[in-house]
Amino acid sequence: MAVVSVVKLSQIEGTLRVDADYYQPQYIEIINKLSAIKSLVRLKDAAIITTGPAYSSKEIGEHFGIPTARIGDVTNKTNIEDWIKLSEKEFEKFNRKKIENLDILMTMTGDPPDVGKCNLIKISNDDTIAFNQRIAKISARISPYYLFAYLSLEIARMQSERNALGIRQRNVGINDLKNIFVVLPLSDMFCLDIDNLVTRHLSETELSKSLYFQAENLLLDELGLQDFKPMYELSYTANLSEAFGVHRVDAEYFLPIYDKLVQQVATRVELKPLGNFLLDIKKGIEVGGEQYQEEGKPFIRVSNLSVDGLTKRDQKYISETLYGELAKHYEPKIGEL
Numbered sequence: 001m002a003v004v005s006v007v008k009l010s011q012i013e014g015t016l017r018v019d020a021d022y023y024q025p026q027y028i029e030i031i032n033k034l035s036a037i038k039s040l041v042r043l044k045d046a047a048i049i050t051t052g053p054a055y056s057s058k059e060i061g062e063h064f065g066i067p068t069a070r071i072g073d074v075t076n077k078t079n080i081e082d083w084i085k086l087s088e089k090e091f092e093k094f095n096r097k098k099i100e101n102l103d104i105l106m107t108m109t110g111d112p113p114d115v116g117k118c119n120l121i122k123i124s125n126d127d128t129i130a131f132n133q134r135i136a137k138i139s140a141r142i143s144p145y146y147l148f149a150y151l152s153l154e155i156a157r158m159q160s161e162r163n164a165l166g167i168r169q170r171n172v173g174i175n176d177l178k179n180i181f182v183v184l185p186l187s188d189m190f191c192l193d194i195d196n197l198v199t200r201h202l203s204e205t206e207l208s209k210s211l212y213f214q215a216e217n218l219l220l221d222e223l224g225l226q227d228f229k230p231m232y233e234l235s236y237t238a239n240l241s242e243a244f245g246v247h248r249v250d251a252e253y254f255l256p257i258y259d260k261l262v263q264q265v266a267t268r269v270e271l272k273p274l275g276n277f278l279l280d281i282k283k284g285i286e287v288g289g290e291q292y293q294e295e296g297k298p299f300i301r302v303s304n305l306s307v308d309g310l311t312k313r314d315q316k317y318i319s320e321t322l323y324g325e326l327a328k329h330y331e332p333k334i335g336e337l
Contacts, residue, residue, distance in 0.1 A: 005020075049137070052130065062084070071107050074107050075107060080123070097131075101124070115157075116156065222268065233256050242254070284300075284330060294317065296319050298317060
């Protein structure tokens with residue numbers, strides 16, 4: 001659905017921006033609402049914001065020792081041990097620019113939903129962790145728990161998205177981040193309540209990840225896949241009869257790793273088709289872009305699924321009427337995958 005927004009020339013003066021996206025109604029509405037709040041400051045007044053260096057790719061790899069935050073680490077990998085590693089020499093070269101305990105990391109590059117994503121880092125004083133040029137490190141002058149909660153809100157994320165430049169991949173500058181509007185806590189008691197809730201959230205999130213990790217390891221061990229690391233093969237062959245049998249001729253389907261994986265598991269357990277364990281399986285429906293709305297019933301697409309569950313990444317909505325037509329056959333129920 002087309003959106004028409006009219007902006008006066010006087011409103012453009014001083015912004016140095018003439019691209020239409022910058023003046024989308026939802027952005028202007030948020031700024032107008034924030035401007036009416038008295039306890040409002042810029043992010044640069046509530047924190048110290050810095051970006052990391054552009055490290056040499058030759059000094060990054062699993063055989064090095066210093067975990068280094070990149071975009072995907074902020075948005076997906078909360079386990080610091082899983083981050084790519086940086087060499088000590090490269091780290092020293094850039095004056096040991098590192099992350100401190102309770103620093104907030106924010107993404108500066110990515111698809112629009114990934115710009116402005118945050119992660120609050122809890123580490124010991126002895127840990128040495130770096131971050132690259134696509135990450136902003138935010139060291140809070142106010143409560144880091146409150147600031148993390150605020151920067152995770154849509155009203156903060158949309159300010160980052162508004163200022164981001166680019167078409168396919170968007171980039172937001174350090175000065176634009178510094179000028180994000182931040183609403184200060186209404187009272188010390190209110191801030192304490194936020195701190196306690198965020199602390200509980202972080203604690204329970206870590207517990208859930210620990211339990212999931214245990215379950216994953218238990219399953220891999222039972223299947224004999226805990227140390228399963230087959231060698232990559234540069235070339236391989238498949239019989240024509242195999243291709244006809246599965247009605248596939250793409251080379252990737254016949255990668256040896258797949259057969260080795262099945263053979264490995266088959267030595268431990270009996271394998272059966274997934275369909276034997278399903279009461280029903282159904283493919284979803286695509287309603288078409290013309291049916292999307294700014295609000296209404298959430299319409300779940302591939303981009304809304306992650307290992308952590310449903311996300312609001314590029315969330316689309318459909319009308320109540322269309323939802324009513326589709327719900328009987330396409331609405332997921334509790335307990336379904």
